Amino acid sequence: MAVxxxxxxxxxxxxLEALSVGRDDIGALVSFTGLVRGGDxxxxxxxxxxxxxxKALEEIEEEARKRWSLQGVTIIHxxxxxAPGARIVFVATASRHRAVAFEAAEFLMDFLKTRAPFWxxxxxxxxxxxxxxxxxxxxxAARWALE
Amino acid sequence: MAVxxxxxxxxxxxxLEALSVGRDDIGALVSFTGLVRGGDxxxxxxxxxxxxxxKALEEIEEEARKRWSLQGVTIIHxxxxxAPGARIVFVATASRHRAVAFEAAEFLMDFLKTRAPFWxxxxxxxxxxxxxxxxxxxxxAARWALE
Amino acid sequence: MKLLYFAWLRERIGVGSEEVSPPQGVDxxxxxxxxxxxxxxxxxxxxxxxxxxxxxxxxxxxxFDASIVxxxxxxxxxxxxxx
Amino acid sequence: MKLLYFAWLRERIGVGSEEVSPPQGVDxxxxxxxxxxxxxxxxxxxxxxxxxxxxxxxxxxxxFDASIVxxxxxxxxxxxxxx
Numbered sequence: 001m002a003v004x005x006x007x008x009x010x011x012x013x014x015x016l017e018a019l020s021v022g023r024d025d026i027g028a029l030v031s032f033t034g035l036v037r038g039g040d041x042x043x044x045x046x047x048x049x050x051x052x053x054x055k056a057l058e059e060i061e062e063e064a065r066k067r068w069s070l071q072g073v074t075i076i077h078x079x080x081x082x083a084p085g086a087r088i089v090f091v092a093t094a095s096r097h098r099a100v101a102f103e104a105a106e107f108l109m110d111f112l113k114t115r116a117p118f119w120x121x122x123x124x125x126x127x128x129x130x131x132x133x134x135x136x137x138x139x140x141a142a143r144w145a146l147e
Numbered sequence: 148m149a150v151x152x153x154x155x156x157x158x159x160x161x162x163l164e165a166l167s168v169g170r171d172d173i174g175a176l177v178s179f180t181g182l183v184r185g186g187d188x189x190x191x192x193x194x195x196x197x198x199x200x201x202k203a204l205e206e207i208e209e210e211a212r213k214r215w216s217l218q219g220v221t222i223i224h225x226x227x228x229x230a231p232g233a234r235i236v237f238v239a240t241a242s243r244h245r246a247v248a249f250e251a252a253e254f255l256m257d258f259l260k261t262r263a264p265f266w267x268x269x270x271x272x273x274x275x276x277x278x279x280x281x282x283x284x285x286x287x288a289a290r291w292a293l294e
Numbered sequence: 295m296k297l298l299y300f301a302w303l304r305e306r307i308g309v310g311s312e313e314v315s316p317p318q319g320v321d322x323x324x325x326x327x328x329x330x331x332x333x334x335x336x337x338x339x340x341x342x343x344x345x346x347x348x349x350x351x352x353x354x355x356x357x358f359d360a361s362i363v364x365x366x367x368x369x370x371x372x373x374x375x376x377x
Numbered sequence: 378m379k380l381l382y383f384a385w386l387r388e389r390i391g392v393g394s395e396e397v398s399p400p401q402g403v404d405x406x407x408x409x410x411x412x413x414x415x416x417x418x419x420x421x422x423x424x425x426x427x428x429x430x431x432x433x434x435x436x437x438x439x440x441f442d443a444s445i446v447x448x449x450x451x452x453x454x455x456x457x458x459x460x
Binding site: 181193194195196198199202203224235236256259260261262263264265266267268277278279280281284 | 381383384385433436438452454455456457458460
Binding site for chain 1: 301302
């Protein structure tokens with residue numbers, strides 16, 4: 001499946017190989033993996049909106065496929081409690097040429113960051129806090145002229 | 148080692164984890180994997196310039212680290228005979244934020260494509276041919292204002 | 295109509311979802327929020343700053359002017375922070 | 378001085394490397410190539426279109442005006458096509 005929301009971890013190699021297995025028309029695979037940063041954060045909890053999340057991710061995938069010639073797209077987002085260093089999110093794109101694969105992967109992340117219904121809560125020594133949305137994410141999404 | 152030239156295949160997950168293991172200040176990992184495209188190509192042979200290749204790749208890494216705040220960089224390039232679908236090249240970048248990791252990975256590939264001494268020879272039913280350099284690679288490299 | 299709340303909005307209101315029957319005339323997201331604020335102080339506190347609140351009607355993100363007439367599910371939540 | 382050839386240049390010249398002792402006055406990459414072309418037809422054929430030839434002196438990429446005085450290793454090759 002191109003889009004998955006899950007508690008379990010995933011394996012980047014397995015996901016990349018799933019995009020290219022059995023075909024020889026793919027020249028470029030780009031992947032983005034988001035990790036939980038530590039510092040004063042001891043744990044991160046990912047909440048989401050079941051039902052709408054999958055729908056939003058599928059729309060994001062569809063929009064990317066409309067804009068670029070892609071041989072494959074994978075989006076995985078984990079939910080639940082995650083420790084520092086853990087993988088949170090993974091997007092991968094497969095294309096004939098690298099420029100397309102890079103651009104589409106960046107687009108997927110920018111779109112996901114501003115459109116997919118996930119919320120992060122960080123636990124620190126001072127208690128738990130909800131992560132604030134970053135203005136730079138809106139700026140990043142805006143450059144794709146999203147409707 | 149950040150830079151490797153080798154005949155053997157490699158594992159993207161292992162390479163990505165090597166960049167982030169034991170540290171919690173990395174939020175973003177971007178990887179590019181180049182694969183051999185098939186079509187009329189039955190085999191690809193990668194020739195290189197031992198000694199200069201490693202030096203060129205290290206210069207590419209150094210230049211990326213000068214331009215961006217990176218927690219880690221990996222560049223792997225395979226040499227020798229490779230079948231369609233096989234991995235040829237891998238670059239990965241680790242950073243706090245995704246924009247930096249994406250940009251640096253694209254830069255590494257553009258720089259590598261035009262600066263690292265590798266040459267591809269394709270075998271087809273009609274015989275073997277050396278791959279021509281692509282003008283689009285020069286254009287891609289030029290946007291970074293390389294000296 | 296089913297209402298869903300997420301993240302700190304869920305925590306402030308105290309429940310993740312509830313069934314409501316808004317009165318006649320409450321037919322937009324904005325009107326729904328104003329009506330909720332009149333119900334109990336916890337809603338008034340939760341919706342004090344509506345500028346930071348996003349909404350999805352039947353799982354499609356929209357804005358405060360959107361109609362809720364015939365909607366099965368209205369979700370209210372802070373700006374998303376996934377990825 | 379050691380000369381190295383790669384890819385189709387290596388194939389046309391017939392060897393991957395050789396030791397040469399250019400005469401007095403042959404002190405740039407350009408002059409070296411002109412001198413090689415006078416040696417045998419295979420060099421003349423290989424270097425017929427020098428616009429497509431790249432050069433590295435002691436493993437640093439440079440251009441045809443570069444000096445080869447004191448160089449240990451000069452490599453001549455077509456544009457790179459890795460990645």
